[in-house]
C-alpha cells in the first residue's frame with residue numbers, strides 16, 4: 224500500500240478492491256494487516272501447510288497473511304523477551320472474531336503446549352465460545368452473530384516459549400440491548416434459546432419470544448439456518464465443559480427467565496402525586512414470577528422499582544417515583560443483573576481454562592467492539608465508537624511518533640505513509 228503513487232481514499236479503496244478480485248484478501252500497510260472479509264470458506268488459506276510456510280519467515284517475505292502477523296509477534300516475544308499485543312479492529316461483520324480465532328490457532332501451532340496439558344489452549348478457549356456467544360452475541364443488521372462486547376484473549380507463555388495458560392477478559396458488554404432492540408435485530412441469543420428449550424421454558428412459564436417486551440420490540444425472532452432449541456443444548460454442553468455444575472446452570476437460566484418476566488411488568492400512575500403502582504393482574508403474574516425466579520421477596524422487588532432512596536446527612540429518605548421512572552428502574556435492574564451474570568460466566572470460563580500467574584510473557588489479542596454506522600445512531604453506540612476510536616488514534620499516534628524518532632522499522636518516510644493510509648481508513652469509520 225505504501226507504494227501507491229496517489230495516497231487518498233479512492234486510491235486506497237481501489238487497491239483493496241483490485242486485490243480482493245484477485246482473491247488477495249490481505250494487504251499490508253507497514254506492520255498493519257488490512258483484511259477484507261471474503262464471506263466464503265477458504266480452508267486452503269488456513270491449513271497446516273500454510274502455517275508451516277509462515278513459521279519463522281521474515282515479515283514481508285511471503286504474501287500478506289494473518290499468520291505472518293501472529294508469527295512476527297511470537298518471534299518478537301521470544302527474541303525480545305517482551306509481551307506483545309495484536310489489535311483487531313473493524314466495523315461489525317468485518318471478520319474480527321474469525322481473525323482472532325486464526326491468530327490463536329497459529330499461536331497454538333508455534334507455541335505448542337506445555338507438557339502435561341491435555342487440551343490445547345486454543346481448544347479450551349474455543350470450547351468456551353458457545354457459552355460466551357450465547358450470552359454476549361446477538362443478531363445485528365450486519366451480522367447474525369455479532370459480538371456485543373470487547374474481548375481480550377491473553378495467551379501466556381513460559382520461559383521456553385511454550386503456552387502455559389490463557390485468560391479471556393471482556394469489557395463493555397452492550398447492556399442496553401437487554402432492554403432495547405432495534406428493528407431487524409435480536410436480543411442476546413440465550414433468551415431465544417431458553418424460549419425454544421421446551422420443558423425448561425415451560426418450567427419458567429416462558430412462551431414464544433413475541434410474548435415478551437424485551438424480545439418483541441423487533442419482529443426478528445428466528446435466524447436463518449439456526450435452530451435455537453439445538454443451540455440451547457450446545458450452550459448447556461459448553462457449560463458442562465467449562466465445569467458449571469447442574470444447580471448453577473439452573474440458576475443461570477432462572478435469571479435469564481426472570482429478566483424476561485421483569486420486562487413485562489408495567490406501571491400505572493398511583494393515587495398520590497408522582498407515584499406508581501403495578502398496572503394489572505397480568506403484570507402481577509410477571510412480577511411474582513420474576514420474584515420467585517430471583518428468589519427475592521415480591522414486595523421488596525416491587526418497591527425497588529416504585530421507590531427510590533435518597534441519601535442525606537440526616538439519613539435516608541424513601542420517595543415514590545412516577546410510572547416512567549419505575550420503568551427506568553425496572554430496565555436498570557434487568558441490565559445490571561444480566562451484566563453481573565455475564566461477568567460471572569467469564570470468571571468461570573477463566574477458572575476452567577487455567578491461568579499461569581507466573582508466565583514469563585504474554586501475547587494479547589484484542590478483539591475490539593465492532594462499530595456500526597446508521598442513519599440514526601444510539602447515544603450509547605456513538606460513545607462506544609468514539610471512545611474506541613480515541614484509543615486507536617492515541618495508540619497509533621504514539622506508535623508513529625516512536626518510529627519516526629527511532630527511525631525504526633522501515634524509516635520515517637514509510638511511517639508517515641502508513642500513518643496517512645491509517646487515517647484514511649479510520650476517517651471512513653468516523
Ligand SMILES: Nc1ncnc2c1ncn2[C@@H]1O[C@H](COP(=O)(O)OP(=O)(O)OP(=O)(O)O)[C@@H](O)[C@H]1O
Pocket residue numbers: 260261262263264265313314315316317318319320321322366368369370371592593594
Ligand atoms: N477470514 C475469513 N474467512 C471466511 N469467512 C470469514 C472470514 N472472516 C469473517 N468471515 C465471515 O464473516 C462473518 C462475520 O465475521 P465475524 O463474526 O468475525 O465479524 P466481527 O467483525 O467479529 O463482527 P462483530 O463486530 O459484529 O462481532 C463470519 O461469520 C464468517 O462467516
